[in-house]
Amino acid sequence: MIALLRRDLRLAVRAGGGFGLALAFFLIVTILVPFALGPGTGRLAQVAPGILWIGALLACLLSLDRMLALDHEDGTLELLATAPLPLEGVILAKAGAHWLTTGLPLTLAAAPLGVLLNLAPGGYLWLCVSLLAGTPALSMIGAFGAALTVGMKRGGLLLSLLVLPLYVPTLIFGAEVARRGAEGLATGTPLMLLCALSLGVLAAMPFAGAAVLRINLR
Numbered sequence: 001m002i003a004l005l006r007r008d009l010r011l012a013v014r015a016g017g018g019f020g021l022a023l024a025f026f027l028i029v030t031i032l033v034p035f036a037l038g039p040g041t042g043r044l045a046q047v048a049p050g051i052l053w054i055g056a057l058l059a060c061l062l063s064l065d066r067m068l069a070l071d072h073e074d075g076t077l078e079l080l081a082t083a084p085l086p087l088e089g090v091i092l093a094k095a096g097a098h099w100l101t102t103g104l105p106l107t108l109a110a111a112p113l114g115v116l117l118n119l120a121p122g123g124y125l126w127l128c129v130s131l132l133a134g135t136p137a138l139s140m141i142g143a144f145g146a147a148l149t150v151g152m153k154r155g156g157l158l159l160s161l162l163v164l165p166l167y168v169p170t171l172i173f174g175a176e177v178a179r180r181g182a183e184g185l186a187t188g189t190p191l192m193l194l195c196a197l198s199l200g201v202l203a204a205m206p207f208a209g210a211a212v213l214r215i216n217l218r
Contacts, residue, residue, distance in 0.1 A: 001089040004080070008097035011070075022059040022102045023109055029055035030113040048117035049127060049178030055113075056106045056131060057167055060138045063102055064163065065156035067094050067146040068213075077150070081217050087210035095136075095143035095205075103135030119182060126181020130194060134174040137198040140205045141166045147209040150216050169197055 033051050037043055071077040080090050110131055111124045119127065145163040152158065173194035180187045 001085055001093045004085065004090065004093040005096050008094060009100060012097060012101040021062050023105055025062055026055050026059045026106055026109060027113065029058070030116050033117065044118040045120055045182070048114060048119040049123060049182055050175045051117060052110055052114060052119070052127060053130070053134075053171055053175040053178060056110065056135065057138060057171055059106055060098075060102055060135065060142060061160050061163070063098065064142040064146055065149075065159055067098055067143060068150045069146070072150050077213075078217065081214075087213055088206040091143050091147060091206045091209035091213070092140075094146070095139045098142060099136050099139040103131075103139050107131040107135060122184055123178055123182025126187055127178040129181075130174040130177035130191070133177075133191065133194050133198055134170045137170045137201040138167060140198075140201045141170075144205045144209040144212070147213040147216070150213065170194065173197060 030052070033047075034044055037047065068077060071080070081087060107128055110127050114124055114127060141163050142159075145159045145166075148162060149159045173190045176190040177187050177194060180190065
């Protein structure tokens with residue numbers, strides 16, 4: 001599984017993968033929001049946690065269709081299905097590579113981009129903490145969606161429609177942690193719920209993704 005993870009990381013870096021594309025999209029969203037809402041710093045500070053979380057969530061969507069589609073096109077996925085590594089490990093490795101090349105960079109970029117939205121000083125730490133706790137769930141759910149739509153023509157749009165409803169709980173709890181942190185309120189309850197949600201997704205989705213991948217490869 002480690003070898004597969006390293007391979008996907010090398011391919012993502014060489015091809016430009018979701019790394020640069022996701023960061024560029026995140027930056028564009030953050031820059032455009034102040035133009036849409038106006039120059040009022042109070043209004044920007046109020047919506048900053050939610051906007052940053054929505055931008056990170058949508059940026060994660062950009063590279064989901066590449067997670068398994070390229071391996072399916074060149075036959076690598078069929079070889080992985082017959083390899084000693086179980087498909088649950090393949091799904092977990094794919095999600096891990098996606099998080100390392102997309103979720104982690106977005107988490108690190110969120111605090112600097114928060115300056116553009118006049119995020120309250122107390123919100124920077126909690127924004128990064130919420131993204132660090134929530135983005136693994138986004139990648140893991142995305143891997144399940146990629147397994148569900150692999151081999152379909154123009155499956156990118158269908159993939160987005162399938163995973164977006166599953167992203168909603170993570171978005172709610174993640175944005176609430178960032179909002180409460182920015183306002184100086186207690187963040188314990190939404191943060192625990194967010195961590196529990198991510199752990200539950202990490203425990204269940206590899207098996208669900210492997211099951212639907214076996215069906216699609218028959």
